[in-house]
Amino acid sequence: MSLKQTFGTWRAFFREVDWRLVFLTGPRHHFTPEQWQRLDRLQGISPTIKVAAWINVLTLAVVASLELPLAAAQMVFAGTLLMGLLTLWIAADLWRRPTQKRLFRAYGLSAFPLGAALGFLVAVMPEHWMQDRWNHEILIRGCAIGFFYSMATWALAMWRNEFMADWLHDEALREQKLELAQRLSSAQIQPHFLFNSLASLQHWVAVKDDRAAPLLQSLTxxxxxxxxxxxxxxxxxxxxxxxxxxxxxxxxxxxxxxxxxxxxxxxxxxxxxxxxxxxxxxxxxxxxxxxxxxxxxxxxxxxxxxxxxxxxxxxxxxxxxxxxxxxxxxxxxxxxxxxxxxxxxxxxxxxxxxxxxxxxxxxxxxxxxxxxxxxxxxxxxxxxxxxxxxxx
Known part of the structure; x- marks a missing residue:
């Protein structure tokens, strides 16, 4: 393979890569106001999914606080639970409108309390605070949970955005099929009715039957x-x-x-x-x-x-x-x-x-x-x- 062909192959490969997904920049599909009106007909989050999400958040809060002293466990449990509830509130908003603007706004809302908490720790806590093993563990777990919630929010927005785009595409194909079925059925004049009527008309014309003229007029x-x-x-x-x-x-x-x-x-x-x-x-x-x-x-x-x-x-x-x-x-x-x-x-x-x-x-x-x-x-x-x- 020549150098030119190799370069062309690689260029075609990279052209097919969706860099918006590679660099996690957010949902890629943009919808018109008319499309949003149609997407509003989609079913909302079911009660079953809501209950399952609450249980998962509660379970994660319990797991995150395991093997910690009581005071630290209470802090991690409360923090994980609050971050989970905030994530669920953001997820409900993204479920309805999974746009890049709303995803970045969600990141900002999530980062503000986390940044404020870290700033508080740096400003108020003494220098030797980070040297304590359990404080270090709390910080690591908090960052890990925050990263997990951020990735879950991103994944939800990306999936929901792709799902909505696919749903609109499937709806368009379905409407085309329905329109085709409607046109075909609208054009469904029974062939045997026309053939039999024309055969009767031809016979009556041949034998000079007086019923030929009224039949021709009615058929026309x-x-x-x-x-x-x-x-x-x-x-x-x-x-x-x-x-x-x-x-x-x-x-x-x-x-x-x-x-x-x-x-x-x-x-x-x-x-x-x-x-x-x-x-x-x-x-x-x-x-x-x-x-x-x-x-x-x-x-x-x-x-x-x-x-x-x-x-x-x-x-x-x-x-x-x-x-x-x-x-x-x-x-x-x-x-x-x-x-x-x-x-x-x-x-x-x-x-x-x-x-x-x-x-x-x-x-x-x-x-x-x-x-x-x-x-x-x-x-x-x-x-x-x-x-x-x-x-x-």
Whole structure:
């Protein structure tokens, strides 16, 4: 290897070294005010960790005072305990905001009482004080404990700072995956619905059936109504109800009198926000599993209203055979697993994921049997629409 190549290798090596960590200068990551707002959502120190920290400080104070005369042991115990409590107070502050400025401020707060104590010893105690064996032992133990607490404080600040940076990075990747899942699900227009509609249209045009023109008009209106589903995180119930109406008109043109539907959207509920495509998915499922399997067809209802207790309730009702036991026993929502498993992000599970993205635990999608027969799909958002929109 030539001298130039060796120099290049060493230069690349030293460029990868984080000198801030080597020289213990403190946390290296700086966060913006917006990032701090997000980091404030992290869980605080648990009671278990607090109790464990207090026990460790007390244990260290006991160990540090072992094998000393009573007066010296009492002094070391009290000093160790006070330094430990001060360190825990500083650690709680650094846990919330592990910045270099706060770490150096903590060093200053810790060094001031220690420096004052050493100055007092030098100024007040006689010259032969250090020659006493136990006084010498007290000073050594005090310096060792102070160094231990300082290194523990530094390690906590460095670890917490790195943890927060990694958490923000993981959150960014997670949000990208969720956004991708949302876009894919928003673009999920059932291929068989389009193919079957186009096949019916082609056949009716070929045989000059009068139903061709209304079907083409309804299909065009449906595609136009679904365009907002591709580029908006939330859509009003009224807007998606229009897409649902166009979809049902297309299906009614194909099924004729076998499909009957009623849309009942309360005016105050029409402005509420939901992830786009959720209602359309529920209506498609109701048509496919509740209406089409019956020779006589069936009736479908879409209702949206604001309950007296607040929030939003949307129901899709049909008078078909009802939901299967597999659908009634959907597993608990696991967003991470659903993002890993593409098959789990279809249909009802995908709609549950979309609702969770927008409203968290405030939203719920459930299926149940109707007393009069058929299936009830209910979307319940417990928070008010303006709050839900701001949360997203």
């Amino acid at each position: 209106s449906y595609l136009r109504a679904t365009l907002p589903l591709f580029d908006r995180p939330l859509l009003s119930v009224g807007e998606e109800a229009e897409a649902v109406r166009r979809y049902l008109e297309v299906m009614q043109a194909r099924l004729g009198g076998r499909l009957r539907f009623v849309l009942d959207i309360a005016p105050d509920a029409a402005t509420a926000q939901l992830p786009p495509g959720v209602l359309l998915t529920l209506v498609e499922n109701a048509v496919e599993h509740g209406v089409q399997p019956q020779l006589s067809g069936g009736e479908l209802q879409l209702r949206a209203y604001l309950p007296a207790e607040g929030g939003l309730c949307v129901e899709v009702l049909d008078d078909g055979p009802g939901p299967s036991e597999a659908l009634l026993q959907l597993p608990p929502l696991d967003p991470a697993a659903m993002l890993r498993d593409a098959q789990a992000s279809l249909g009802l599970q995908n709609s549950r994921l979309r609702l969770w993205q927008a409203f968290g635990d405030q939203a719920e999608l459930s299926l149940s049997h109707r007393n009069e027969g058929g299936c009830r799909a209910q979307v319940w958002v417990r928070t008010s629409p303006p709050e839900a929109q701001s949360r997203t």
